[in-house]
Amino acid sequence: RNAPTYFGTLAYEVVSDVDNGKINATIEVPSRKPPREIVLRLRHPKAAPIKSVTVNGKEWKEFDAAREAVRLSGLAGTVAVTASY
Numbered sequence: 662r663n664a665p666t667y668f669g670t671l672a673y674e675v676v677s678d679v680d681n682g683k684i685n686a687t688i689e690v691p692s693r694k695p696p697r698e699i700v701l702r703l704r705h706p707k708a709a710p711i712k713s714v715t716v717n718g719k720e721w722k723e724f725d726a727a728r729e730a731v732r733l734s735g736l737a738g739t740v741a742v743t744a745s746y
Contacts, residue, residue, distance in 0.1 A: 666691060667694070668691035668693060668694045668695060668696050669691030669692055669693030669694060669695075670689075670691060670693075671688075671689065671690075671691050672688075672689040673686060673687065673688045673689065674686065674687045675703070677706075679705060679706060679707075679709075679746065682745055682746045683743055683744065683745050683746065684703045684705065684743075684744045684746075685741070685742070685743050685744075686701060686703065686741075686742040686743075686744075687739060687740070687741050687742075688701065688733070688739070688740045688742065689738070689739050689740075690733075690736055690737050690738060690739075690740055692737065692738075695737060697734060698732060698733065698734040699732075699733040699734075699736075700730050700731070700732055700733075701730065701731045701733060701742060702728070702729050702730050702731075703729055703730075703731065703742075703744045704729050705729070705746055709746040710726040710727070710729075710746070711724055711726045711729065711731075711744045711745070711746060712726070712745050712746060713744075713745045714731050714742065714743065714744050714745070715742070715743045715745075716731075716733065716736070716740060716741070716742050717736075717740060717741050718741070721742075724744070731744065
């Protein structure tokens with residue numbers, strides 16, 4: 662929480678629910694100077710590939726399963742990300 666960055670204050674939380682095939686993340690996107698893109702890397706403890714992603718409850722196609730990365734752009738405020746494995 663309250664991590665200072667070039668873009669403004671950032672906060673995030675990552676919660677593992679791998680027993681149910683998911684990892685959830687909540688990000689508070691900085692508002693002072695919003696970044697064009699945030700790359701969120703979610704590593705599964707058994708190196709399982711990401712099968713699907715939702716952002717704020719909607720299907721999200723901007724992810725790279727091989728790199729375990731979700732690309733977030735055009736978002737503001739609190740963003741909820743769920744990666745399914």
